[in-house]
Amino acid sequence: MNLNQTEQQQLDLITRKVEAGERISFDEGVFLDEKVDILTLGGLANQIRERKNGNFAFYNTNIHLNPTNVCVYRCKFCAFRADLKSPRGYTFTDDMIRERVQEARATGATEIHVVGGLHHQKKFDWYLNVVRVIHEEYPELHIKAWTPVEINWFSFMTKKPTRWVLEQMMEAGLSSMPGGGAEIFHPEVREQICEHKADSETWFEVHREAHNLGLRSNATILYGHYEQAKHRIDHLCRLRELQDETGGFQTFIPLAFHPENTGMSEIHKPSGLMDLKVIALSRIMLDNFDHIKAYWIMLGEKTAQTALSFGADDLDGTVVHELIYHDAGAKTPEGLTVEQLHRLINEAGRIPVERDTLYRHIVREGADWSVGEPILTSAAS
Numbered sequence: 450m451n452l453n454q455t456e457q458q459q460l461d462l463i464t465r466k467v468e469a470g471e472r473i474s475f476d477e478g479v480f481l482d483e484k485v486d487i488l489t490l491g492g493l494a495n496q497i498r499e500r501k502n503g504n505f506a507f508y509n510t511n512i513h514l515n516p517t518n519v520c521v522y523r524c525k526f527c528a529f530r531a532d533l534k535s536p537r538g539y540t541f542t543d544d545m546i547r548e549r550v551q552e553a554r555a556t557g558a559t560e561i562h563v564v565g566g567l568h569h570q571k572k573f574d575w576y577l578n579v580v581r582v583i584h585e586e587y588p589e590l591h592i593k594a595w596t597p598v599e600i601n602w603f604s605f606m607t608k609k610p611t612r613w614v615l616e617q618m619m620e621a622g623l624s625s626m627p628g629g630g631a632e633i634f635h636p637e638v639r640e641q642i643c644e645h646k647a648d649s650e651t652w653f654e655v656h657r658e659a660h661n662l663g664l665r666s667n668a669t670i671l672y673g674h675y676e677q678a679k680h681r682i683d684h685l686c687r688l689r690e691l692q693d694e695t696g697g698f699q700t701f702i703p704l705a706f707h708p709e710n711t712g713m714s715e716i717h718k719p720s721g722l723m724d725l726k727v728i729a730l731s732r733i734m735l736d737n738f739d740h741i742k743a744y745w746i747m748l749g750e751k752t753a754q755t756a757l758s759f760g761a762d763d764l765d766g767t768v769v770h771e772l773i774y775h776d777a778g779a780k781t782p783e784g785l786t787v788e789q790l791h792r793l794i795n796e797a798g799r800i801p802v803e804r805d806t807l808y809r810h811i812v813r814e815g816a817d818w819s820v821g822e823p824i825l826t827s828a829a830s
Contacts, residue, residue, distance in 0.1 A: 450486040460485060467493045467733065470500070475686050478734050482678035487726050487759075494729035494760030501739060502762040505824070506799035508790045509766035509806065511560040512553040516541040516579050520566030521602075531566070540568065543582050550586040556767070557818060560806045563594035564629055567602045573614075576603060577621050584622025591624045591806045597655035598630035601647040611658045619662065625806055626659055628667030628702055634687050635680040642674065642713070653691055660697025665807060668698050668738075672727050673706040673719030681727065685734040692737045699808065700740040700763060703727045705747045721752045725759045732760025740808070745785070750793060757797040764790060 452460060463477050473481070481490060517540040518531045531538035541549075553561055561583060568575075576599070583592055595603075595618065603614045615623075633639055634649035647655075656666050668688050672681060692698050705724055708716045719727075732741045742763040743756035753764055767785055785793075787803070794801040802824060803811040810821035 450484075450489060452484065456480075456484055460489070464493065467496055470736070472736055473734055475682055478682035478685065478730065479678050481733065482682060482726070482730055487722050487729070490726060490729040490733070491759040494732035495758055497732050497736070498741070498760050498762055504798075504800050505762065505802045506757050506794040506797065507740070507763040507802050507804045507808065507824070508787075508794070509560055509804050510556065510558050510787060510811070511562055511766040512549065512556065512558045514541070514546065514549050514561055514563045514579075514583075515565045516546065516563065516576075517565045517568045517571070519568040519570075521569040540571070541579075543578070546579060546582045547586050550583050550590065553590055554587050557813070558590065558767070559811060559818065559820075560591045560593055560766070562627060563592065564596055564599065564627060567599065573603050573607045573617075577617055580618055580623050581621040588622075592622050593625045593627055593806055594618070594623055596627055596630035597652045598647045600626075600655045601651050611655055612662070615655075615659055615662055615664065619664070623664070625664055625699075626656070626666035628669040628698075628700070631669045631684070632671045633676050633680050634684045635676070638674075638676045638680050642671075649687070653687070656697065657691065657695060660695035665697055665699050667700045667702060667742075669702045669704050670727070670731070671704045671706055673723060674708075674713060674716050681730065682734065685731060689735055689737060692735075696737075698738055699806075700742050701731055701735055701738050702742040702744050702765075703731055704744060707747065721749075721755075724748050724752050725756060728756045729760045745793075750785075754793045754797050757794070757799050764793065766790070 459477070459480055463473060463481065466473060519538045519540060520531070550561065563579065563583070576595070580592055580594055583590065600611060600614055604611050607614065630647065631652055632643055634652070636649070639649060656668075659666055670681065670684050688698070688701065703724070705719045706713075706716065708714045708718060728741060728743060735741070740763050741761045742765055743753040743761035744765050745753035746765070748756065753761070757764075767787065767790070791801045803813070804824060805811055805820055807823075809823050812819050812821045
C-alpha cells in the first residue's frame, strides 16, 4: 500500500475511530474502498467483528423455495427469470410446495427462504397461498419470504397499501423478510441494470413498514458490475440511516454479481479479493448491524471461510435447492451438510453456532430441535 503522508494520516484517524467504536463517514468509506489494501481493511473489519460477535460463526439449517421463475421484469443482471411460454418456465403446485416443506421437516430445517419471479398471470391470492400452505404443513418452520420488489408488485396488483399486503402475509404465516432486490440504490447504476423494477425509495419504504409491524428483515448489495466505490459506500450509508431509524435489520449480505447467462455477460465475475474487500467495508461501515453474512453459495466455500476473518460472522446455512445464483453460473454445491459447515468454521478458527432466523440458539436432541435463548454478543447484550 503506497499512501502519501496525507493519506496515511487519514488512515490513522480512521483506525483510531474503529478502535473507539466511532462511525465512519461517507468520504472515509470511499477512501477506504479506493486507497486501502485488503489486509488493512480485513484487520479493521475483524476488530469490529470480534467486538460484536466474539469467536462465534453462525449458520442455520434452511431450505429454499423459488415457487416460479416466470417474471414480468427483464432485469439485465438476472439469469433466473423466464418468459411465460419459455420451456424454462415453471410454477409450483400446492403439492410441490408441500413436498418441499416435508423435505424441510425431514432435514431438520428451521427456516424456509421464499423468493421468486413476478408471474403476471398469478393473482395475489396465489402468492398468499404459498405462505399459507407452508405454514399449515409445518407451523414450526420460520417463513422468510418476499423481497420489497415482490411486496411492491402485490401492492400494485391489489391496489392496496404496502401495510395491508404485509398484514395479509403475516396472518398467513410470514415471519420475516429477506433482503433481495436492493441491488445498488444509486440511480446512476440502478437505471442501467433494473430500470423498471421498484426503485430504492420503494425498497426502503417496504422495509420501514415491515419493521414498524414488527417484522425483522435482511439487507443486501449486488456488487461487481457497473458500480464504483462511491455507489457502494452510498448504498451502505443509506442502509445505516434506516437502521438508525427502525433497528429492524438483522443481517447484511453482500452478493457478488455472477454474469453467466445474463444480459451483462461481458463483465468478469468479481475476484476473491474484491469479495473480501466488500465484506470488510460492509463490516466497517455498518456499525449498527449486528451481523455480516458471507453467502457461501455466491462466494464459494474457500472465500466464505476466509471471510470469517474479514468481518463476516455468518455463513448462511445448508441452503438446499438454491436456483437463482446457480442459474447465473455459481459452481458451488446446491447444499452443504451441517458437518461440512462445521468443518469450514472450525478450520477458520471459529466456533460454530446453529441459530434460527432471529439469531436464537438452536438446541438439538436427537431428531428434535427447540429454540433456546438469544445468542448473546456484545452487540445484542
